[in-house]
Amino acid sequence: MDGTLPLQLPLLSPIVGLATFAFVCYSYAQKTPKYPPGPPRLPLIGNAHQVPTKKNWLKFTEWAGTYGDLVHLDALGQHIFIANSEKVANDLLEKKSSISSDRPIVQMHHLSGFDKALPLRSYGDSFKKQRRFLATEFSPVAIQKYHSLYDKEARLLIQLFVQSPDSVWSDLRLGLGKVILLTTYGYQPKSTNDTFLMTNLSSLENFLAFSTPGKYLVDAIPFLKYAPRWLPGSGFLKVIDQSQNLLQSALRGPFQWWKNRCQSGEHIGPNLCSSVLEKAGGQLSPPEEENLLWAAHVALGGGLDTNVSFLSTFFLCMVLNPDVQTKAKAEIDLITGGDRLPNIQDKASLPYIRSIMAEVLRWSPPAPTAFPHVTTRDDMYEGFSIPKGSIIFPNVWNIMHDPARYPDPTAFKPERFDGDDSKMSQVNIAFGYGRRVCPGQHIASSYLFAIVATVLATCEIAPGLNEEGQPMIPQIDYSESIISIQKPFGIRFVPRCPQARDLLIETEICL
Numbered sequence: 001m002d003g004t005l006p007l008q009l010p011l012l013s014p015i016v017g018l019a020t021f022a023f024v025c026y027s028y029a030q031k032t033p034k035y036p037p038g039p040p041r042l043p044l045i046g047n048a049h050q051v052p053t054k055k056n057w058l059k060f061t062e063w064a065g066t067y068g069d070l071v072h073l074d075a076l077g078q079h080i081f082i083a084n085s086e087k088v089a090n091d092l093l094e095k096k097s098s099i100s101s102d103r104p105i106v107q108m109h110h111l112s113g114f115d116k117a118l119p120l121r122s123y124g125d126s127f128k129k130q131r132r133f134l135a136t137e138f139s140p141v142a143i144q145k146y147h148s149l150y151d152k153e154a155r156l157l158i159q160l161f162v163q164s165p166d167s168v169w170s171d172l173r174l175g176l177g178k179v180i181l182l183t184t185y186g187y188q189p190k191s192t193n194d195t196f197l198m199t200n201l202s203s204l205e206n207f208l209a210f211s212t213p214g215k216y217l218v219d220a221i222p223f224l225k226y227a228p229r230w231l232p233g234s235g236f237l238k239v240i241d242q243s244q245n246l247l248q249s250a251l252r253g254p255f256q257w258w259k260n261r262c263q264s265g266e267h268i269g270p271n272l273c274s275s276v277l278e279k280a281g282g283q284l285s286p287p288e289e290e291n292l293l294w295a296a297h298v299a300l301g302g303g304l305d306t307n308v309s310f311l312s313t314f315f316l317c318m319v320l321n322p323d324v325q326t327k328a329k330a331e332i333d334l335i336t337g338g339d340r341l342p343n344i345q346d347k348a349s350l351p352y353i354r355s356i357m358a359e360v361l362r363w364s365p366p367a368p369t370a371f372p373h374v375t376t377r378d379d380m381y382e383g384f385s386i387p388k389g390s391i392i393f394p395n396v397w398n399i400m401h402d403p404a405r406y407p408d409p410t411a412f413k414p415e416r417f418d419g420d421d422s423k424m425s426q427v428n429i430a431f432g433y434g435r436r437v438c439p440g441q442h443i444a445s446s447y448l449f450a451i452v453a454t455v456l457a458t459c460e461i462a463p464g465l466n467e468e469g470q471p472m473i474p475q476i477d478y479s480e481s482i483i484s485i486q487k488p489f490g491i492r493f494v495p496r497c498p499q500a501r502d503l504l505i506e507t508e509i510c511l
């Protein structure tokens with residue numbers, strides 16, 4: 001026997017032991033998924049108690065400061081990722097959009113049937129068909145046929161604002177709803193109590209109430225949906241019944257109206273449904289008709305509160321920044337000579353107006369964390385595991401308030417874009433990401449431009465007055481839900497001169 005062995009064995013044993021230990025740790029680490037940093041978890045429930053239910057963008061932004069560009073939460077086993085930077089949001093939701101375009105299942109939406117609507121629809125065949133209708137019919141070229149309608153409706157709306165300062169906020173909602181119904185079905189609501197409009201608005205309220213996290217217990221404990229109706233706490237089942245009925249009326253009412261007009265050959269203006277029917281050679285198969293029914297219906301849900309949010313921010317920022325209004329009016333007058341109203345065709349010649357619109361989207365994006373996306377496959381990102389079924393929120397708010405890109409981010413400064421469209425286009429993340437990006441963004445950009453340019457050309461947007469006749473400067477105060485809307489405040493639209501008033505009232509009021 002070699003005399004060195006007894007000496008080597010005691011030396012080797014700890015080395016072998018350490019190596020084995022390191023190997024076991026390594027193998028375990030390989031098998032144990034590694035997640036990005038996030039707030040500390042509690043046993044069993046993880047971060048469930050910390051998932052913010054109101055103004056989630058503020059908490060997400062605070063976590064971005066502590067944990068970085070990608071934050072991870074585990075709420076009772078549900079993985080949630082928050083993409084806080086432009087790069088991470090882009091990598092996960094644009095570049096990997098083939099696996100990050102699903103939506104979370106919310107029980108109240110599912111039980112009342114809202115999950116058949118595009119914004120909640122699972123990524124699949126019907127989703128693709130509905131999206132194709134909207135993407136084709138609402139493309140920048142296709143919507144040119146609505147430009148004259150939008151210019152006219154913008155003028156009517158501003159006339160209403162001038163005449164009835166006390167009902168600005170309700171007129172705004174109704175006016176926007178009217179334009180969406182005209183665009184989708186060619187249907188013109190005749191009064192503020194119009195049945196189709198009211199039914200759709202009420203159904204939308206249900207949808208928003210069901211979207212409030214934590215409002216209904218069944219979302220956290222899905223088997224409650226089997227609860228007998230006599231059981232205390234099962235009242236939500238009645239809410240679901242009512243909401244299903246309302247949804248069916250909101251969905252089918254205007255669609256049936258449109259079908260009847262088509263069958264009787266009655267003339268209605270250009271609209272989404274007629275355009276799809278025409279391209280299908282005048283005949284739709286039952287599945288195609290079902291897809292069109294849903295595609296048309298979601299325009300109001302997707303477009304109403306987002307547009308209301310945009311305009312409420314625009315009005316607020318104009319009241320708070322009268323110098324911006326003066327500069328905007330001067331730019332418009334250079335183009336129109338003050339003798340006519342601006343229109344959508346003038347958009348290319350009005351870089352300061354475009355900058356104001358971009359700054360509104362940046363300063364307060366209507367959907368500050370867009371709508372959540374869900375992954376459909378296990379994935380890895382920069383060494384971190386992203387399991388199938390994870391929810392991803394793009395923190396649009398944080399990206400839009402990054403001081404490195406937007407110095408003094410809380411200030412409202414359209415000048416920060418230098419009239420440069422490539423800089424302005426960076427705020428288009430307000431319309432979301434990848435295969436879920438907002439299909440109504442071109443409609444929104446056109447109609448909102450018509451309103452913004454017309455009001456700046458004709459009116460001073462001024463604060464409301466108190467009983468002593470003193471101006472009441474509004475407080476910045478936004479709602480807490482997924483679409484964040486500045487709360488109504490006293491506001492006056494004062495025509496800048498008799499000629500501006502005359503130009504406005506050349507358009508006949510219909511709503």
Ligand code: HEM
Binds near residue numbers: 118300437443
């Ligand atoms: C300022 C106005 C608007 C803003 C800021 C806005 C923003 C958004 C955002 C952030 C999303 C979610 C995208 C994502 O999941 O990544 C979205 C989706 C959607 N928007 Fe808009 N939107 C606006 C106007 C409109 C209009 C006018 C319409 C219809 C005419 C519309 C219809 C929709 C629909 C149907 C979806 C769901 C798309 C899907 O899930 O595939 N939106 N929008």
